[in-house]
Amino acid sequence: MSNICVIGTGYVGLVTGVCFSDLGNTVYCLDINAKRIENLKEGIMPIYEPGLEEIVERNVEADRLFFTTDYQEALKDAEFAFIAVGTPSGVDGEADLSYVRDAAEKIAAVIDHPIIIVNKSTVPVGTGDWVSDIIRKKRGENSLEYYVVSNPEFLREGSAIHDFMQPDRVVLGAIHRQAAESVAALYQPLRAPVLITDLRTAEMIKYASNAFLATRISFINEIANICDELGADVREVADGMGLDKRIGRTFLDAGLGWGGSCFPKDVKALAHMAVLHGTHPQLLQAVMEINRNQRRRVVMKLRNLLGGSLVDKNIGILGLSFKPDTDDIRESPALELIHLLRNEGAHVKAYDPQAMENTAHEIPDLQLCKNPYEVAQDADGLILATKWNEFKQLDFKRIYSIMRTPVLIDGRNEWDSKSLRALGFTYFGIGQGNHVSAIE
Numbered sequence: 197m198s199n200i201c202v203i204g205t206g207y208v209g210l211v212t213g214v215c216f217s218d219l220g221n222t223v224y225c226l227d228i229n230a231k232r233i234e235n236l237k238e239g240i241m242p243i244y245e246p247g248l249e250e251i252v253e254r255n256v257e258a259d260r261l262f263f264t265t266d267y268q269e270a271l272k273d274a275e276f277a278f279i280a281v282g283t284p285s286g287v288d289g290e291a292d293l294s295y296v297r298d299a300a301e302k303i304a305a306v307i308d309h310p311i312i313i314v315n316k317s318t319v320p321v322g323t324g325d326w327v328s329d330i331i332r333k334k335r336g337e338n339s340l341e342y343y344v345v346s347n348p349e350f351l352r353e354g355s356a357i358h359d360f361m362q363p364d365r366v367v368l369g370a371i372h373r374q375a376a377e378s379v380a381a382l383y384q385p386l387r388a389p390v391l392i393t394d395l396r397t398a399e400m401i402k403y404a405s406n407a408f409l410a411t412r413i414s415f416i417n418e419i420a421n422i423c424d425e426l427g428a429d430v431r432e433v434a435d436g437m438g439l440d441k442r443i444g445r446t447f448l449d450a451g452l453g454w455g456g457s458c459f460p461k462d463v464k465a466l467a468h469m470a471v472l473h474g475t476h477p478q479l480l481q482a483v484m485e486i487n488r489n490q491r492r493r494v495v496m497k498l499r500n501l502l503g504g505s506l507v508d509k510n511i512g513i514l515g516l517s518f519k520p521d522t523d524d525i526r527e528s529p530a531l532e533l534i535h536l537l538r539n540e541g542a543h544v545k546a547y548d549p550q551a552m553e554n555t556a557h558e559i560p561d562l563q564l565c566k567n568p569y570e571v572a573q574d575a576d577g578l579i580l581a582t583k584w585n586e587f588k589q590l591d592f593k594r595i596y597s598i599m600r601t602p603v604l605i606d607g608r609n610e611w612d613s614k615s616l617r618a619l620g621f622t623y624f625g626i627g628q629g630n631h632v633s634a635i636e
């Protein structure tokens with residue numbers, strides 16, 4: 197069993213630390229956010245992630261999982277230091293590496309024994325070498341044995357524990373193969389395929405994977421928009437395509453487009469890297485443009501349905517998180533919709549099972565409701581923005597009776613159009629080939 201330090205207790209760091217300790221390792225989870233650490237010590241989770249709390253509790257009790265803000269304490273016996281801090285978008289779309297730099301400098305300042313530094317944050321190609329340089333410079337002559345390994349993370353929020361424990365693959369990049377093999381040994385109990393590459397290739401695998409998934413979604417959204425105009429149904433088109441083994445069905449659900457803490461910033465950062473090095477990432481640019489337009493298109497449809505203007509219309513939003521089973525609202529399509537609708541003069545109210553607290557910080561004057569029915573009350577339009585289970589089977593008779601104008605925009609193609617139309621609703625899904633005419 198190994199001694200591990202995980203730096204950053206966000207979605208990736210906390211899940212990584214907790215899962216490694218569940219595999220029997222001794223893990224120190226470290227964060228600069230003192231409140232977060234204080235809460236974790238008291239068993240209060242900083243994020244909503246199904247199953248996380250139980251595993252934390254179990255491993256704290258077993259004396260294998262510790263929380264601290266102190267680098268010295270966290271790295272005292274560590275053989276591995278995982279960096280899992282945020283890498284948000286900078287002003288030009290580049291990845292902001294200031295948190296990674298800070299973590300690397302702080303590691304360099306305290307280590308006094310050989311260590312493997314593992315980059316789990318999503319970082320631009322070349323960052324592994326840069327982290328190595330930071331440590332070498334900081335320690336000067338006083339250098340000791342250390343290695344940098346890239347280990348990009350592929351977990352999905354909402355199923356993060358499962359994804360960590362049963363990964364499709366573990367990617368490790370390193371200059372020294374032996375260092376990568378030592379990290380591979382930590383994952384050995386998971387029995388997942390391990391791919392060992394050089395540092396830069398591992399870093400690129402992460403960006404290319406996210407960009408590819410975002411491309412699939414933008415592709416099917418473009419097809420959906422064409423379906424709408426031509427009277428075809430994109431859901432069946434995706435089924436038909438997906439049966440082809442070369443294509444597969446995943447990431448072919450048309451909707452409001454991709455959001456979240458990863459795809460938007462990672463596609464942007466990859467395009468930025470490409471431009472910086474003299475290539476023209478035309479496909480990536482189109483993928484981003486299609487995504488931006490997807491939300492605007494829905495607002496346009498709603499405006500047309502409501503007689504050409506959204507001024508003083510009451511619009512309800514169901515779902516705020518960027519996807520179900522998380523409280524993460526970073527780059528959530530729902531938030532962009534709210535912004536666009538309010539810009540056009542609409543009054544917006546919303547409900548989400550987990551993301552209300554985060555939303556209240558982000559948009560303090562947004563009217564938040566206790567349940568979907570409060571959202572629907574007197575609404576002129578109701579938009580399904582996030583595919584939470586609790587929105588799947590609503591009492592639509594009741595909703596019909598309390599809305600001012602019974603217009604439903606099914607941004608996730610989740611509801612049954614036939615039965616809703618039979619109840620009297622004007623229903624619009626994404627790419628279902630429904631032509632839209634204004635309500636009298």
Ligand SMILES: NC(=O)c1ccc[n+]([C@@H]2O[C@H](COP(=O)([O-])OP(=O)(O)OC[C@H]3O[C@@H](n4cnc5c(N)ncnc54)[C@H](O)[C@@H]3O)[C@@H](O)[C@H]2O)c1
Pocket residue numbers: 203204205206207208209226227228229232280281282283295296298299316317318319349350351352353457458
């Ligand atoms: N969230 C995901 O689903 C996901 C999936 C795969 C990869 N990633 C990547 O993993 C990285 C982390 O993402 P996240 O969503 O977990 O981020 P997050 O914003 O949820 O958490 C980052 C944490 O790092 C802490 N931190 C920042 N600087 C620090 C420092 N110098 N020392 C110690 N702690 C510090 C912050 O206080 C915060 O708690 C990013 O690069 C992201 O792109 C995220």
